[in-house]
Amino acid sequence: MAPKLLSSSNFKSLFDSVDTFLFDCDGVIWKGDTLIDGVSQTLDLLRSKGKNIVFVTNNSMKSRRQFAEKFRSLGLTSVTQDEIFCTSFAAAMYLKANNFPKDKKVYAIGGAGILEELQLAGFTGLGGPEDGEKKAQWKSNCLFQHDKTVGAVVVGLDPNINYYKLQYGTLCVRENPGCLFIATNRDAVGHMTDLQEWPGAGCMVAAMCGSTEREPIVVGKPATFMMDFLIQKFGTETSRMCMVGDRLDTDVLFGQNAGCKTLLVLSGCTSESNLLDESNKIEPDYYTSMVSDITKLMDSP
């Protein structure tokens, strides 16, 4: 069915059928480090009407705690850490849920957020940002060493990607028996700055697929791993949830895969023409220009 433009004629039925709103962050709540207009009032309004709010982001650069700080710095002081589901947290939870042994280590190709979440979950992390300074040596008698007790390699967005990290991760995955290859997400690009798109985690993950010849376990959208936590947290049916996002192949697909209602906002990387183009096969239930439209429609008669 074709996506419906959110309007006063259909808003109430959506609103009444949903208990929990799941918001993506980049392109929905903020763009880079700038808050999108009207978001604060909309979140407050939803809370005042008794709706649950959570944030589900594929970004793995920060931990939940660091994301909560970002929300606070943008004036969204009501957001707490346990309402935030980012993929750094998801990767650590995946390992926990699968009884990853505490005597094994995790090699991280990505931001500090991954290492922090691993530590919080009781795991030993290696790599991360400091490996951005390391260089490999290739002399006849020089062996590139890697820790044989690494049992998982977690790969996320890494603007400090280099050959050393790719080689380290590759050796772990190829040579440590049973080593897991986990991807936080596979977004090809993202708006890391407000002015243009930049390569996303999908790029680092594909680099590792190229050298390991293996496909990763993906914990971020559109995989529904994070949904399991949300269901447990709220104890509600996914049909009473609405995923609000700006990206069709992650946010909307995630919502659809999990059986939620889906609302696409055009304040991020997807335009109306992208959505309505013949080649697009992913159709959200509804679409609107930005999150603050919810406030406008709530106020209208």
Next chain:
Amino acid sequence: MLNRTLVSSSSVSLLPNSKPFFSVKNLSGFRSSSFSGGFIRRINHKPLCVMTPNLTPRAMAAQQLENADQLIDSVETFIFDCDGVIWKGDKLIEGVPETLDMLRAKGKRLVFVTNNSTKSRKQYGKKFETLGLNVNEEEIFASSFAAAAYLQSINFPKDKKVYVIGEEGILKELDLAGFQYLGGPDDGKKQIELKPGFLMEHENDVGAVVVGFDRYFNYYKIQYGTLCIRENPGCLFIATNRDAVTHLTDAQEWAGGGSMVGALVGSCQREPLVVGKPSTFMMDYLSDKFGIEKSQICMVGDRLDTDILFGQNGGCKTLLVLSGVTSISMLESPENKIQPDFYTSKISDFLSLKAANV
């Protein structure tokens, strides 16, 4: 085995209103064809990037080489891979010089085809010389050379530039072929700061991005290459090769060109034109250049999914040597679908097997 599909028209995203500004040659044949559309039409011809095992897998299992003379007499040209066949890292494999001399004495043409793009042909010539091997620069075909040769074959305009994500070998070959380039190892020093208001600029006259093995790989290069491919109309995305791992040193494997190419595929969501093995570009080039029939060629290599597949795709005889990355158990594994005609432990078996038959 590799989990990639043949390039199909549905997996290629075409830039809106993009048209190549020159005629693009089909990579599996040297015949020219002009296309006024984008890449989708070209893909209706033979696949450009053959990564899955050959569509007609050989039903017969590889035979252990016993009658070396028969094989030698049945072909006019031997194409040798280098890493794992001639040398391992910087060490010559035992018996190689005598074997090559014997083949030359029998009047055989010898050619060396390597996916390594870090050196130019000239630099490889020096490596052969240092190892005491009598090999001419004209007999060496590295994938750095292949990238430049490909651009020449499609008449890539000299007023367009090439952005290189790779090492010196590619830059040297582009230079020799008269192409302007940007990037290379120097861009490995460039840093970016992702902050509000920062915009990365890129040159609009880059008409091709060549990606190969790159030890100086970084986010700057990935973004630069991505911007060119995505935003410069008709910009080509060329890969020297997609080897997952490579033997940079003889002691261990190292992440290969397949990693850097994978990164660009991940951000651009486009498949590249591959000039190195197993793509047959270099085979077609050689057969054209030397006027040889492919049935008169034997490809000798240590890697099933590049060397042997290259030989099979090209219609040559194939000989796998076990002196490199492939072991007998890998060859005989039920998961392996690529069966060379013959296999033997190393190329000097040509001499010892010969001696045994006397």
